Every structure is written in C-alpha cells, then in structure tokens.
Amino acid sequence: MTTTAPVDTTTPAAPGDSLNTKHMRRILASSFIGSAIEYYDFLLYATAAAIVFSQVFFTDLGPGMAAFASFGTLAAGYVARPLGGALFGHFGDRIGRKKVLVLSMMLMGVATTLIGLLPSTEQIGIAAPILLISLRVVQGLAVGGEWGGAMLMGLEHAPAKKRGFAASFANMGAPAGALLATLAVSLFTLLPDEQFFSWGWRVPFLVSIVLVSVGLVIRLKVAETPLFQELSTKAESKKIPFTEVLTRYPRNLILGIIAGTSVYTIAGMVTVWAVSYAVEAGADKTGVLNAKAAAAFGMVITTMIGARLSDRFGRKPVMLTGVVAAALCAFPILWLVDSGTVVGFTVAVILGQALQGLIFGPFGAFTAELFPTRVRYTGASLAYQSASTFGAGFTPAIAAGLVVAVGGSLSLLGGVWVLAFVAAAVAIVLTKEGRTRDLGEIG
Numbered sequence: 001m002t003t004t005a006p007v008d009t010t011t012p013a014a015p016g017d018s019l020n021t022k023h024m025r026r027i028l029a030s031s032f033i034g035s036a037i038e039y040y041d042f043l044l045y046a047t048a049a050a051i052v053f054s055q056v057f058f059t060d061l062g063p064g065m066a067a068f069a070s071f072g073t074l075a076a077g078y079v080a081r082p083l084g085g086a087l088f089g090h091f092g093d094r095i096g097r098k099k100v101l102v103l104s105m106m107l108m109g110v111a112t113t114l115i116g117l118l119p120s121t122e123q124i125g126i127a128a129p130i131l132l133i134s135l136r137v138v139q140g141l142a143v144g145g146e147w148g149g150a151m152l153m154g155l156e157h158a159p160a161k162k163r164g165f166a167a168s169f170a171n172m173g174a175p176a177g178a179l180l181a182t183l184a185v186s187l188f189t190l191l192p193d194e195q196f197f198s199w200g201w202r203v204p205f206l207v208s209i210v211l212v213s214v215g216l217v218i219r220l221k222v223a224e225t226p227l228f229q230e231l232s233t234k235a236e237s238k239k240i241p242f243t244e245v246l247t248r249y250p251r252n253l254i255l256g257i258i259a260g261t262s263v264y265t266i267a268g269m270v271t272v273w274a275v276s277y278a279v280e281a282g283a284d285k286t287g288v289l290n291a292k293a294a295a296a297f298g299m300v301i302t303t304m305i306g307a308r309l310s311d312r313f314g315r316k317p318v319m320l321t322g323v324v325a326a327a328l329c330a331f332p333i334l335w336l337v338d339s340g341t342v343v344g345f346t347v348a349v350i351l352g353q354a355l356q357g358l359i360f361g362p363f364g365a366f367t368a369e370l371f372p373t374r375v376r377y378t379g380a381s382l383a384y385q386s387a388s389t390f391g392a393g394f395t396p397a398i399a400a401g402l403v404v405a406v407g408g409s410l411s412l413l414g415g416v417w418v419l420a421f422v423a424a425a426v427a428i429v430l431t432k433e434g435r436t437r438d439l440g441e442i443g
Contacts, residue, residue: 019162028169030222031154035173036180037215038105038146041112041208042077042139043174043271044181047292049074049396050275051185051285052201056120057129067276068404069129071396074272076133077140078393084144085381086242092149092377093241097156100377101149102219108142109212111135116205147174148381151364153222156373156439161311164435167364168307172300175357178271179296186289241378245371249379252370255427256383257390260367262323262424263359264391265417270352271295273396274337274345277403281340291346298350299357306361314435315362315369319428322358327421329355334410334417369434376439391420 019028053073054066061069084104092100115135121128150170158166184204191200245253271292279285310318329351336348363384371379402413 019158019166024157024166027157027222028154028166030218031150031166031169032173032176034101034105034215034219035146035150035170036176037173037208037211038108038143038150039174039177040180040211041108041177042143043178044112044184044204044208045077045115045136045139046074046272047182047185047275047289048201048205050272051189051279051289052197053132055197056201057132059121067280068397068400071272071276071400073129073133073136075389075393075397077136077143078389080137080140081144081385081388081393082382084141085148085385086144086378087141088145089148089378089381090241092145092152092381093375097149097152097377098219098222100145101153102216104142104145104149105212105215105219108139108146109208111138111142112205112208115139116202116208144381144385147384148377151380152368152377155365155368156376160438163368163439164310164315164362164365165304165307167368168303168361171307171360171364172303174360175296175299175303175353179293179300182289182293182296186286186293189286189289239374241375242382244375245379245382249371249375252431253379253383255431256367256370256380257386258427259319259424259431260363260384260387261391262326262421263356263363264388264393265395265420266326266352266356266359266391267388268392268395269399269417270333270337270349270356272392273399274348274352276396276400278337278340278342278345281338283340283342283345287342288345291342291349294346295349295353299353299360302354302357303361304357306358307365308361310362310365310435314433315366316428316431316433318362319359319366320425322355323421323425323428326352326355326359327418327425330417330421331414334414338410366431366434369437369439370431373439 019025049070053070054061057073058066058069088100088104112135115132118131118135119128147170150173151167154166154169155163181204184207185201188196188200188203275288275292278288306318306322333348333352336344336351339345364380367380367383368376370383398416399413402416403410406412
C-alpha cells in the first residue's frame, strides 16, 4: 500500500481538511456523547462522595474521618483506572477500538445502577461500604478503558491539521458529564435532608441505565478507525501492548503521567475536596453544586479553545500556559474556597476549571502523539488514567488530611499544589511536540 500524503494515511475515511462531514460528525458525536455518559457515571460518584456517602455509609465516624473515608472510596476508583487502561487498552490495540468502547460502557452502566440500589450501613452493616468500594473499582476499570478509545476514535479519523480538536471531543465529554451529574444531584438536594439522604441521592445513579442504553445505540453505529484497520492488515508479530509500552516507551509514559497530573490535581481540588470543604465551612450545598455545574460548562468551552489553539500553535505552548497560570492561581483559589460563601466558591471553581480546560484541551492529542498506532490505546490510556489516579484520585483525601494535620490552615496544601504544577511544567518541556508528526510513522 502506498500513500500520497500524510493526511491520507491519517484519515482515508474523511478526505480533505474538514471535520464537517457526515462521517466525522457522527464520529465526534459518538466520542463526546459516549464520554459524557461514562463520566456522568464516574463523576456522579465524586459529587456523592463529597456530600452524601459520609452520612450514609460511614455514619459511625466523626465528620472529619467520615469525609476522609468517603474520599478514600473515591480514590479506589481512580486506582483502578490505570488497570482498566491497561486491560481495555490491550484489547483495543489487538481487536479494535470500537468493540472495547461498547464493553466499557456496559460495565459502567451496571456498576452505577447497582450503587443507586445499595443499602446503607444502617441496613446491612459493614457490607455496605465494602460493596460500595467494590462497585467503585468496577467503575474505575470501565472508565479506564473509555477515554483512550473515545479519544482515538476522533483523533485517528481526523485530518492531520485538526487532530487536537477532534481528540478533544472525548475530553469535552468529561466536564459535560460532570455538569449533568452535578445538576442531577443539585436537583435532589432541594428535598428535605431526610428524604435526600434516604432515597433522593439514589435517583441520579439509577438514571444511568437509560443514558447508557442511548450511548450504546450511538456507539454501535460508528466505524472502526482507519489507522487500526490498516494496522490489522499488516503481517507483523503481535506483541503484548502493555509490555511494549513499558519496555520501549517508558520515558514517554512517565512524562505523560507527570504532565497530566496537573489537570487532575485541579479536578480533585476544586470539584471534590473544595465542595466538601465549602459546605462544611457554611456555604449552601445547593448553591455550591450549581456553581460547580456552571464551572463544568465553562470548562467545556476552555477545553475546546485549548484544543483549537494547540492545532495552531502546538500542544506544548498551550499546556504550559495553562500550567503556569494554574500555579499562580493556586493560593487565590484556596483563599476563595476558605471564605465559606457560595460567591467565593463560585469564583474559585470557575477559575480552576477554566484553567483545567486550557490544559485538558490539548492533552488527548498530546498523549496519543507519544505512542505508535500498535500501542497507542494502551500507552495513551496508561498515561491519562495514571495521571487521574495521582492527581484526582488521591488529592481529595490528601487535601483533607493536610488540612487536619496543620490545624485547619491551607498554606501547606497550597504549597503542595504549586509543586505539582512545577513538576508538570518540567515534564511538558521535556516531551517532543507532536502537532506536526505523522501518526502512521510514530514509533
């Protein structure tokens, strides 16, 4: 097989430089909607962990320890994400992106629905938190396989000059899912507390089964990516993708993880820990959740902007701008959260998520361009999901622990946050710019 230009290799199914074709619109819609549904499920848990689970599954602990335990179950899902990335990435690189995406969505829908049906600790004792953690791990495995496939469906179909924007549709699905999840919980917080904590919080989890059914219908209509189809016709030895990533591309993997940790440090701080902290400090929980929803919508916009800019100027310059700005804003964001007011929290979470979106927009293409097609699903998923584990998975529990350890001061927390951004900036500088690279020749 011969190719006349790199763009033909990248996207034979979508000629020219346009994303505005029927084929590409279907691909991008599938990436966005499927990712939004998966992250609705996954981030719905984060919202519930911040304001519900401490009073349903950890009622025998004091407020501080109950919050810590609740965030610990949240972390369990993030720990499972790299495992899901490795597992689903293996099959995504061996049998195709589409089949794995369908399976991950089904798994997520079942786990989320079962959480909504889970009895409380008062009803079944210690079995309740154990089952909660188990289902959270299943969620983590499922979402670990989701992002890489959804991102690659867009990126590997797209024209070369618009890869960053196409890949970002999976990234935009995450804040869109967070927006839906937050609004769903916020709606039910209008109930009296007794009703909210007994059954109201469960309804958004049960809605998952409907959303997943819709997502599966859309996802089943999408074709496999042309780059994977081309790879599958080549007579070459099939290695284990996970092993190849670790042995041939360890530097790329480590740099990708460190760079991505910055994105998820913001997520863990302003959308999970800060929600709990602001409510405990006296801010109205409905107002806090509405502010979080508005910030998620804003993040969709800045994610799109960041991706567009990365197609024009490169992934690295855009991500570095976001990382530096986030480091400078770390302490101001914490001071606003500490105000204990809805207004202060609103400004903090909107600013934090806007900066997160600027970094997040190019991040899909940034990670994908670190690895060749034969291991791209596995490599990109491992980098992204490991970053989510270190950044968002542990941050809420660490933040809660640091605040307790220093008697309520946020100064140590702010210092640790800044250091995470400094490390990310160094990692981004050390990577190769991928905007002009031919995806078919990386490796």
